[in-house]
Amino acid sequence: MPVYSMTGYASVSKPPTPAPNATPPSPVAVEVRSVNGRFLDLSLRLSDEWRHLEPAIRERVTHTIRRGKVELKLGGQRDVDSHLPTLHADVIHHLSALSQTLETQFPTARPLSVNEWLHWCRQGGSAQRPDDPWVLTLVDEALAALQAARAREGARLVAVLLEKVEQLELIAAQVEPLVPQVVARHQERFLARWNEALTQAGARADAELMASARERALAEAAAQAIRIDVAEELARLRSHIAEVRAQLMRGGELGKRLDFLVQELHREANTLGSKSTALELSALAVDLKVLIEQIREQVQNIE
Incomplete structure (x- = not known):
């Protein structure tokens, strides 16, 4: 399924079919543009002679576009000679x-x-004027051209996002082997302090000092357990990255789902950075957050 960007522009301009021996009519122009928006926000700017078509045009736009701020302009004069009102x-x-x-x-x-x-x-x-179907067909052509432009832009966004996702995966691959290294360094520090405490306790044989060393050991063990929890954040990060890739490959209306996944990615990256005491892990966490923010900016353009 195609992925549509919420940003696009299209215009169509054609003259109506002139009546026999009539002056060639001026063209009728349809211009439609769309930008980002959380919901569908439609604005119609119609010439007076086409204002009666607003309900039909609004129905066509809402059937075609799901999200975004959309502005449609319809202008041009009808052929007065060929469409004079019938006097009943x-x-x-x-x-x-x-x-x-x-x-x-x-x-x-x-x-x-x-x-x-x-x-x-x-x-x-007659409730319907002779050239109304022709004008509505012109509106359909403009909406189809807009969707084609939005689809092309959406394909470019998907390519950019997949590249960013690949970079996230590379950083996550660099983080994974660092986690046990950080844990090992904490264990070494813990053992060094524990041995130091035992040496002092053995030399002085002080019960109070032994109790203090035991408290220090428990505190170090608790801190070490917290550091080990970084692996859980990394696992969830990898899971969210895989889901973002799967959604991009699936296509369709992805904007809201991707926005939620980006929030989850940002949460895990923040937790990873706050729990990290190693300089290399902190640097990678910053790189993760920069990439995730770049992804978030692009996701805001997807329907």
Whole structure:
């Protein structure tokens, strides 16, 4: 399934089919653009002659796009010669009778203007204007072009993210062998201090000193256990990295899922850095957080 970026732009402009012996009509233009957004935020800017198509256009956009701030513009003049309103006799008769009744009941009321007569005649004739389907087809073409642009950008984002994921895996591979080395160094320090305490205790044979050495040993053992827990954070980090890769390969609507996984990656990297006392582990934890932040910025563009 394709991955769509929330950033894209497309425009389509075509003139309607002119009526026989009529002046060639001016083109109708559809312009649509989208940027990042947590939800679908749609803004329509339609010319007055196409404002009645807003519900149909809104339905088409919401059926095509799931997330992002979308702005669609529709402009251009219809062919006046070929699409003059049809004057229906029954509608004119009904409006005339209604107008006379209103004038009798409300002598001060303003009579209907020519524009209002034409408006009601059009409404009384056909609910759909002759060129409405053509304009909606033009909107469909613009939305298809936008989706194609968003898909191309989405493919580039996936390539960038997969590269970042590979870098995360390389850093995690460097961290893994360092964990037992750090534990071994802590064990060496612990044994050295313990032996020092035993030597002092044997020389002075002081019960109080023996108790103090025992407390120090317990504290060192507890600290060592905490350091060993870094392996758990590393295991969860690897699991989240693998899930990000799987989601990118699967495709579809990934934005929200990837955003959650990036938060989990950041949490594990922070914990890894805070628990690390070795300089090399701290440096790798910083590299992890820099990469994860770069991934987060790219994920914000995915639908």
